Amino acid sequence: MALLDKDGVRLTVDDTVATVTLTNPAKRNAQSPALWRALAEAGRSLPGTVRVVVLRAEGMSFSAGLDRQAFTPEGFEGEPSFIELARGTDELLDSTIAEYQEAFTWWRRNDLITVAAVQGHAIGAGFQLALACDLRVVADDAQFAMRETSLGLVPDLAGTQPLASLVGYARALEICVTGRSVHAEEAERIGLANLVVPAAELDAAVSDLTTALVAPPRAAVIETKALLRDALSRPYDAQRDAERAAQARRLRDLAGLSD
Known part of the structure; x- marks a missing residue:
């Protein structure tokens, strides 16, 4: 069932699994503010039954x-235009970038695994x-690159925190500042990719993972x-506290004692 199909984004739902597809392969799924608004709308449109969201793209490039x-x-x-934005007030520039970021933030909701x-290029x-997603299954032809710095900009779409968390500060800095390509094999080795498979097996690998999730x-x-x-x-002791509280909730729920 398609719940959304606009501005290069299609959202379909099949029971507990939703699929968000980038649908402009002719432009290698290049992004725009309209696409970002559609992605944010997709997140708001998810039924409460959805547990896993798969993000995929049509064509040769992600x-x-x-x-x-x-x-x-x-x-x-x-x-x-970006030039007009730069000439605007600080408040307008900040609120506009915050609106753009909404397309990249909902993927980490605790009630979803994304x-x-x-496949192909995933640039900038x-x-x-x-x-933005929790997990990445990568075709063996994939290439990641963060090109913002080479354009005189910074990565501002909520990507710096997960990148540094996955690969460490030094590697993240080097990837961003040089703008070099990170190929699939390296992506798996340094923690960017959970799994690398032949391109022809990408859909099947994602389906298997979704079933397990x-x-x-x-x-x-x-x-x-x-x-x-x-x-x-969290500090170590605070994390232990959080584990105990979470387990207590689970035990009470399993025993039928939760509110």
């Missing part, structure tokens, strides 16, 4: 990043969209994800 039209004086039709299926905003009881998965997301930011 996403070539921000559409270069954004850097022209005219920008996108009906949208303020999986990016990445495309890289950050893959990083929906197998455990949902409440236990939600509690586990919440624990792991905060594990590195």
Whole structure:
């Protein structure tokens, strides 16, 4: 069932699994503010029954990043150009970037597990969209690159925190500043990719993973994800406290004693 199909984004739902598909292969799924709004709308449109969201893309590339039209004086039709934004107030510039970021933030909700299926190029905003997901299954032809710094910009679509968490500060800095490509084999080795498979097997590998992700009881998965997301930011003893509290909730629920 398709719940959304607009501006290069299609959302379909099959019981507990939703699929968000980038649908502009002719432009290598280049991104725009309209696409970002559609992605944010997709997140708001998910039924409460959904447990896993798969992010995939049509064509040879996952996403070539921000559409270069954004850097022209005219920008996108009906949208303020980047030059116009730069000339606006601090408040307008901040709120506009915050609106763009909404497309990249809902993927880490504790009640969902999100999986990016990445083939071909995932550049800039495309890289950050893959990083927005909890897990990444990668075709062996995948290439990640963070090109913002080479354009005089910074990665600002919520990608810096997950990148540094996955590969460490020094590696993240080197990847961002050099703008070099990280190929599939290296992506798996340094922790960017959970699994690398031949391109022809990408859909099957994602399907197998999705089946495994929906197998455990949902409440236990939600509690586990919440624990792991905060594990590195909490002191050791605080994490132990959180584990005890979560387990107490699970035991009471299993015993039929929860509120």
